[in-house]
Each structure stands twice: as structure tokens, then as C-alpha cells.
Amino acid sequence: MRRSTAPALLVGILALLVLVWTLAPVAWMVVSSFKPTPAIKTASPTWLFEPTLEHYRDLIGAGNDVRPFAKNSLLAAGLSTALAVGLGALGGYGLAHWHHKSKKHLAFWIISTRMAPIAAVILPLFILFRQLGLIDSIAGLTLAYLSFNLPFAIWLMSAFFADVPPSLEEAARVDGCSRWQAFWYVVLPTTTPGLVTTGVLCLVFSWNDYAFASSFSGPGSQTLPMAAGRLITQGGVDWGQLTALGTIIVLPMIFAGLAVRRWLVTGLTMGAVTGE
């Protein structure tokens, strides 16, 4: 949209306002995490201070050690992502190429499980997990995360597979590949961006989860968001540690998300907007 009349200055100012609106809270959190406690607890904001790492040190210290929480987060989110990407790639390929009159219904059922409200899913899963002894286990959390990651992965991967030119697979078949070989050696490698995007988004979704973790985890399986929730107590909040922990939780996912930025629109709308 090239427009000679564009008031560039106005656009610049508006763009700056958008950035302040989105970035100010994040920036304030990161800055506060380096402030000494007295500099945080002031009625009017402190702009100048001596930076300190004390809050980060407190998070590794004895009382509030977050390392076990981090380990649980990594395990549950990582396992769930790996399973979702693996099963989702197979399922997505199948869905993209399956031509049958009930395909519509199958696709709808898959997406409807993704859209199910978390609160309504937690109830029966809580009962089932209690029966199966999966409460307070990494396996339970992994499965819970899979309940929203898997349908997402199937749909998204199917959008990526639908974009692979059929001639590619046909050529491989002519050269003597079995269907599985054509999929594994030819089709799958061309969807590497799809695999990475699916993986990153599944990782972000499960890493950020609080609802499932707070319902199913116990002393042995609490995740980082749980650790953040625990820092809010009746006796008041240690904002220094909280901003530090918030920074630790948030930064890796921001970088992961930005790394797949090119495919984000496809990813977050599950392929709905591509080919527009």
C-alpha cells in the first residue's frame, strides 16, 4: 500500500505507542527483577538503581529452589511435545491425503477436542488419573498436555502436508519407493518448517500451562508456573523473586516463538489463512 500522502510522522508515533503498550509491562518486569527490594517497594517508580542478582540467587537457594520445578516443566512439556509432533506428523499426513466422505466429520472431531474448555476436561481426567495413579506424575501431565497438543499438531501438520506438491511423492514412487519410504525420505523432510513450528508451539502451550498443572500435580511434579503461583501468599508477595521467576519462565518461550515467526500465522490459525 504505497501512499504518497502518508503522514509518516503520525504513523511513526502511533507505531511507537503500540510498542510501548506491548513492551512496557515486559520491560518493567525484567528491570524490576534486577532491582534491590527497597527499590521495588516505592510508591513512585524507581528509575535509577544499583542492579543486583539477589532475586535470581534466591530462586536457586535453599528455601525457594526452583530447579526441581524447572526439571518437571522441561520433562512434561518436552515429552508431550515430542509425542505430539511424532503422532501429529503421521496423523497429519494421513488426514491430508485421506479422501473419504466422512473426512469432514473426522476433521471436526479432531478440532473439537482441541477446543474443549480446559475446566471441563480437567474434571473427568482428574477422576481417571486418580484411578490410574497418574496424579502427581510426569506421565499424567504429559498425557494432559497431549490432550490439547495432539489435535493441534494433527491439524497443523495436515495443513503443511497439503502444501507439498503431489508430484514429489509420485516421482519417488516411480523411482521404486514404497509409500512409507516416499513419506519418510521425501515428503517428511520437505515439511521441516512445519515440524519445527508445530514443536515450538506445542512446547509453548504446555510450558505455559497452569490449569492442568495445578489440578494434577503434587509435590513431585510441580512445574514452573506452579512455583510462580506459590510465591503469592497471604503474608504478601516477594515481588523481586516473582519478577525474576517470571523472567525465567517467559524469556525462553519468547525466543522460541520468535524463531518460528515466519510460520506463526499458519501455526496459530492451524493453516486456515494460508493459500489466501
Add this chain to the structure above:
Amino acid sequence: MKRAIPSFEMRMMLPALLVLASLSLIPFVTLIVMSFSHVKLMGGIRFENAALENWHHLLEDADVRSSWGTSLLYFGLTLGIEMALGIVFALILHRVVRGRNLLLALAIVPMFMAPIVVGLLGRFLTDSTLGLYAWALRILGFEGDLLAGKTSALLTVIAMDVWEWTPLVALVTFAGLSAVPAPLVEAAAVDGAGYFQTLRYIVFPQIRRVLLVALLVRAMDAIRFFDIITITTNGGPADATKIIPVRLYETAFRFRELGYASVIGILMLAFSILMAHAFVRVLGEKGLTR
């Protein structure tokens, strides 16, 4: 099935479908059974037949009705503001010539943040004794605790969700804007159309479907989540922010009425299935289900 051996496509889908079925159909049936039972958790799980008691309870429960009201208000305001702001953001960013990619990358940072951290950060910023935003509001003449007043608490939790998810709408709209053919816009300019006329008659009709997809993606997530409210107000003050998922959670895990909570859950599920239906119908024209 006409053939005895399932097709290659079916065999590829089978593992995923089996896992998904066990993660969704079994819980779904359990949820239905729970809704007709009194669920006892002490000393092993027991379901006692409650016939229609839970469902009957629903009819006379004014609290749940008011929670649905709050939910719809929350839903409408959140989606409305996110769509409007997101479109404005996209239009602004789209007009920026230099550094547009960097700008776009910075503008979408909030959506990767854990909602719980967004909620805690919101509490930090609006804390009446030390919050940055509370301080700014004091300068503008607003005293007091945002999360303590009924109206202001609802608006504050909405603002947090809006902050986190407006970038998604902006990003999708931006992609739509980039796909509008430039000659079309130039032709309108040649014909003497002003900026807003061009938007109204040329650009918006072109990106209508993209906007609808953005709206539906946000809608399905807005009914799913409740982390931000749980960590900020937990439904208070005086139920002002008690949207239906928060009510459900409280009914189940604080009052231990899991059977009745299931009834609330089934209604939520029905609502979200309607939403999913709309989503798939929009895509059906041209999209995944092609």
C-alpha cells in the same frame, strides 16, 4: 470400510487417533456419567447414582446463571476489544516502511507469555502501593485498587487478556493486509478514494475471511482459558469476575461437588462445540477440509 486392510492413510492416522480417542472419548463418557452421579472422593472414588439431581439443581441455580452472564460479558468485551485494537495495530504496522519486521516481532511478544505470568505481572503493575500503572493512574486522578472494585476488577482482567492476545489478531490481520493486491488499492486512490473509503470498500472486503478466522481462533481460546482470572481475582470481588470456568473449578475442587460441576462442564462443552462448528464451516469454503 470396504477393504479388510485399512488404507495407508488410515494406518498413518491410527496411532494418533487411538491416543486422541482415549484422551477425549473416555473422559467425555466419564463426564456424562459424572453428571448423573454424586462423586465421592474419600476412600477411593465412588459414583452414587443421582439420577437427574445435578441437572435439576442447574435450573434453580441463580449463581451459575449469573456466571454465564459474566462469561458472556467477558467474552463479548474481550473479543470486541481485541478485534478492534488488533485491526488498528495491524493497519498502523502495515503503514510503517522502515524496520517493519522488527516492529512486528516486538509487538507479538506478549502472546508467548504464560497467562499466569501475565496475571501476576498485572497484579504487580496495578498494586496500589508499588505498581507502575497504579502510579500512572494516580497521576491521572484515579485512586484506589483496581482489582478491588467490581467494575474495575472485571475491566482489569479483560485488559490483561486483551494485552496478551491483541497481538495475535494484529499478526493475522497483518498477513491478510499483505495479501491485498496493491493495484487494487492504487486504482482506488487514482479514482479519488480517501484512506477510510479505501479501507471500507477495498481492503475490508478482501480480508473479511482472515478477520473471521482470527475472531474464531480467539473465541475458542477465550472459552478455554481461565488462568489469568484464577491468579488475579479468583472470581472476586463479590463474584464480579466469576466467569463460568472459574465457577466450575470452584464447584468441583473447593466444594467437592464434582457431579454438579460436570453438568456445568457439559454446557461449556456444548458451547465450544458450536464455536468449533462455526470455525470449520468458515474453513470449509477453502481450507483444511478441502
